[in-house]
Amino acid sequence: MKSILLIMSLAFTGNLSAAEEANGVQLCHIANAGFYMEGANSAAIIDGVILSGLPNYSVASMDLTKQIIKGEGRFSKLKLATASHYHPDHFDPLATRELLDMSPGVTWVLAPQVADMVQGDRSDIETVLPGWNGPQETLLIDDIKVEYWRVSHGRDEIQNLGAKITIDGVSFFHPGDIVTDWNQLETAGLVDIDVDVILVPSWFGLDNPDQMQALTKALNWRIAVPMHYQKGDPDWAKEYGGMAAIRKTSPDRYEGGVSLTNEMQCMTVGKD
Numbered sequence: 551m552k553s554i555l556l557i558m559s560l561a562f563t564g565n566l567s568a569a570e571e572a573n574g575v576q577l578c579h580i581a582n583a584g585f586y587m588e589g590a591n592s593a594a595i596i597d598g599v600i601l602s603g604l605p606n607y608s609v610a611s612m613d614l615t616k617q618i619i620k621g622e623g624r625f626s627k628l629k630l631a632t633a634s635h636y637h638p639d640h641f642d643p644l645a646t647r648e649l650l651d652m653s654p655g656v657t658w659v660l661a662p663q664v665a666d667m668v669q670g671d672r673s674d675i676e677t678v679l680p681g682w683n684g685p686q687e688t689l690l691i692d693d694i695k696v697e698y699w700r701v702s703h704g705r706d707e708i709q710n711l712g713a714k715i716t717i718d719g720v721s722f723f724h725p726g727d728i729v730t731d732w733n734q735l736e737t738a739g740l741v742d743i744d745v746d747v748i749l750v751p752s753w754f755g756l757d758n759p760d761q762m763q764a765l766t767k768a769l770n771w772r773i774a775v776p777m778h779y780q781k782g783d784p785d786w787a788k789e790y791g792g793m794a795a796i797r798k799t800s801p802d803r804y805e806g807g808v809s810l811t812n813e814m815q816c817m818t819v820g821k822d
C-alpha cells in the first residue's frame with residue numbers, strides 16, 4: 551500500500567506548478583530542538599511532538615501541540631514524523647501515541663530504542679538504525695526523502711540519529727544531541743554531505759574549534775540555525791557570558807547562521 555502511495559505522490563510532485571516550486575520550503579521552529587518543514591504537498595516534523603518535555607528546555611504551547619497531533623490547519627500536510635533519540639526534550643511516547651491514533655496518514659520513523667517506548671500498536675512506525683560504520687539508511691515517505699546516520703550522543707547506548715530530510719528538493723540536516731568528533735562522523739559515513747540548512751545544537755562548536763571543523767568536514771550547508779538553547783541561566787553558560795549572550799551570538803558562530811527561536815517563527819528556504 552505504501553509503495554502505491556509513494557508512486558502516486560512522486561507523480562504528483564512532478565506536476566508542481568512553477569509558482570509552487572518557487573515558493574520553496576517553509577522551515578518553522580516549534581520549540582527547543584523541534585522543527586517543522588513544509589513543502590507544497592507534504593511536511594515533516596522532527597523532535598517537535600512533545601506534551602511534557604524536560605523542565606530546562608522549552609516545549610511548544612499546548613494549543614500548537616494539539617494542532618500538530620490532530621493534523622489541523624497547515625499540519626494536515628504532515629507525512630513524516632521523526633525524533634533524533636529518546637530523551638524527553640526530543641521525544642514523548644504519549645504524544646507520539648496520540649499522533650499515531652489521530653493522524654493515521656503520518657509515518658513515524660524512529661530508532662528501535664525509541665519506538666519501543668511507544669505503547670500499543672507500533673505497526674505504523676518504521677524503525678532505522680544505521681551502523682556505527684555506516685552507511686546511511688534511506689527511506690521514502692510519500693514524496694519526502696529521509697536519510698539517517700549514526701551520530702554519537704557521547705554515550706554509545708543512546709541511539710541518536712542524524713537525519714537529512716529532503717522536501718521539494720530542499721534539504722535539512724538535524725544531528726540530534728551531537729556530542730562527538732570527526733573520527734566518529736567519518737566512520738559513520740557522514741562526510742561532505744550537501745544540505746541547504748543545518749539545525750545545530752548551540753553548544754556544538756562552542757569554544758571548540760575541533761567540533762566546528764568536524765561539522766564543516768561532515769556537512770556543506772548554506773544556512774545554519776542554532777537551536778536547543780537551555781532555559782534560564784545555568785552555571786556552565788557563565789563562562790560564555792550567560793545564556794542570553796549565547797543566544798545572541800550563536801548565529802554568528804556558524805557560516806550562514808540565522809536566528810529562528812520563537813514558536814512557529816518560519817523562514818522560506820528556496821533551492822539556492
Ligand SMILES: [Zn+2]
Nearest residue numbers: 635637703727
Ligand atoms: Zn539527549
